Amino acid sequence: MATTVAYACGFPAGEATVDVGFAGTFPTAGEADQPFTPGELSVTVPLDRTSLGDALAAEATTVGGSGTLITPVMQNDASAPVAWPGLTAEPAELAAEGATELTLAAPGPEVRPTGSGDFAFYAGPLSLSLEAGDAEPIAVECTVADGQDVPATELATVAVESPEGEDGGQSQEQDAPSAAEAQRQAPADGQQAAPQDDVRPLSTSCVQTPPSPDDFDRSLFPAAPSGLTLTEPSVRPDNHGCAIAAGFAGVRKLQGSTIVNDPSGGAPQTANVLATFRFGSTPDQYFEQWTVVELSLPPARSTFLNFGFVPVTATIQFETGPASLLTVQQPGENPVTYVAFEQTLRASDVRVNGVPLDVGSNCRSARPMQVMLESEGDYQVLNGGVISGEVEIPPFSGCGVAEDLDRLLTATISGPGNPVRFRQSPLCAPAAECTPGSDRLPIPELPEL
Numbered sequence: 001m002a003t004t005v006a007y008a009c010g011f012p013a014g015e016a017t018v019d020v021g022f023a024g025t026f027p028t029a030g031e032a033d034q035p036f037t038p039g040e041l042s043v044t045v046p047l048d049r050t051s052l053g054d055a056l057a058a059e060a061t062t063v064g065g066s067g068t069l070i071t072p073v074m075q076n077d078a079s080a081p082v083a084w085p086g087l088t089a090e091p092a093e094l095a096a097e098g099a100t101e102l103t104l105a106a107p108g109p110e111v112r113p114t115g116s117g118d119f120a121f122y123a124g125p126l127s128l129s130l131e132a133g134d135a136e137p138i139a140v141e142c143t144v145a146d147g148q149d150v151p152a153t154e155l156a157t158v159a160v161e162s163p164e165g166e167d168g169g170q171s172q173e174q175d176a177p178s179a180a181e182a183q184r185q186a187p188a189d190g191q192q193a194a195p196q197d198d199v200r201p202l203s204t205s206c207v208q209t210p211p212s213p214d215d216f217d218r219s220l221f222p223a224a225p226s227g228l229t230l231t232e233p234s235v236r237p238d239n240h241g242c243a244i245a246a247g248f249a250g251v252r253k254l255q256g257s258t259i260v261n262d263p264s265g266g267a268p269q270t271a272n273v274l275a276t277f278r279f280g281s282t283p284d285q286y287f288e289q290w291t292v293v294e295l296s297l298p299p300a301r302s303t304f305l306n307f308g309f310v311p312v313t314a315t316i317q318f319e320t321g322p323a324s325l326l327t328v329q330q331p332g333e334n335p336v337t338y339v340a341f342e343q344t345l346r347a348s349d350v351r352v353n354g355v356p357l358d359v360g361s362n363c364r365s366a367r368p369m370q371v372m373l374e375s376e377g378d379y380q381v382l383n384g385g386v387i388s389g390e391v392e393i394p395p396f397s398g399c400g401v402a403e404d405l406d407r408l409l410t411a412t413i414s415g416p417g418n419p420v421r422f423r424q425s426p427l428c429a430p431a432a433e434c435t436p437g438s439d440r441l442p443i444p445e446l447p448e449l
Contacts, residue, residue: 013053038108057133247422
């Protein structure tokens with residue numbers, strides 16, 4: 001593979017458009033759910049003394065440095081970033097006049113396509129930290145120049161097929177409910193999953209309008225490294241998709257849990273997802289992905305054993321605000337995703353040992369619950385996976401008609417240390433017919449709690 005892509009680079013002397021060369025080795029074919037590793041990729045950037053300006057030491061005779069390249073990958077109209085963080089260059093002689101070609105290279109990262117279909121790599125943001133003489137490192141941020149057709153920015157395509165003997169186009173509609181049903185058994189460690197009775201989810205299709213990127217709240221997460229300058233967000237239409245997240249929400253005091261967005265009915269609620277990207281190169285190569293998710297969870301009918309033997313059944317409604325997902329990749333480390341959102345709980349149709357307990361129509365948590373979850377293993381927004389954490393359930397308010405039941409529900413349910421664990425499906429593009437249970441939007445199995 002060898003190609004050239006036009007980039008707009010912010011040099012110390014001002015922005016300039018340069019032709020960046022790419023050369024590398026990619027496999028021609030792969031298998032779904034099986035990782036592969038591209039060969040070494042080289043990136044050649046033309047530099048000159050004029051564009052480096054006053055940031056270049058007068059006595060500098062060579063230029064070298066390091067960098068990070070983000071290559072968006074696309075498969076079946078869904079996309080995600082793949083980082084090549086280890087780009088390095090041996091010092092090259094800096095020409096007195098004209099351009100010097102600096103070639104940086106890095107081994108390929110391991111990637112894992114989750115389904116069949118062409119798996120295409122595209123040129124994306126390039127961050128450089130240049131070293132020339134005794135001057136401070138020179139940060140240069142480059143983005144793919146406007147006005148180029150998408151095919152012109154393609155680096156390589158890997159043809160991904162389903163495993164031998166499997167029908168890659170076969171719908172998972174029949175398999176998914178039975179797999180999910182197997183997960184409805186009591187979770188480990190003494191926790192028991194609450195049955196869902198006749199409560200059913202609300203929606204069976206993807207939302208066609210993306211969430212607003214302004215709903216992302218960066219203040220909910222730890223700050224970026226000191227001294228780091230992040231680029232403006234990169235928003236592409238193909239960063240909008242939908243997914244399914246299903247899992248458990250535990251109540252520590254009752255030693256039980258309820259299934260949230262129950263997948264066993266075959267049509268759980270879908271999540272509306274928009275991802276944007278930001279990059280930084282000072283002082284180290286660094287990458288952030290900002291994702292906004294809108295999700296209206298269906299109510300859950302839950303049964304717990306109060307005091308270990310008295311059955312308490314209630315319908316729990318989840319009023320969930322937009323979720324902010326921050327994916328961070330530090331130099332030399334695997335990416336980690338944090339999920340933050342606020343959620344208010346409402347309880348209705350409460351029965352104790354089969355006897356109705358009139359909690360009224362306004363029984364809810366006194367304040368929104370602050371939820372903070374973290375990815376496990378190889379979770380990625382594109383590929384899905386497991387996210388988990390613990391939450392503190394706030395006191396209850398507005399409960400009871402004939403009598404005040406706030407203290408009863410607070411004493412029974414509220415408090416810290418309540419486990420939450422979800423499994424997210426791979427992302428599906430809304431332009432397609434993303435029906436839950438299809439091969440484009442598989443229904444995830446419930447995780448172990």
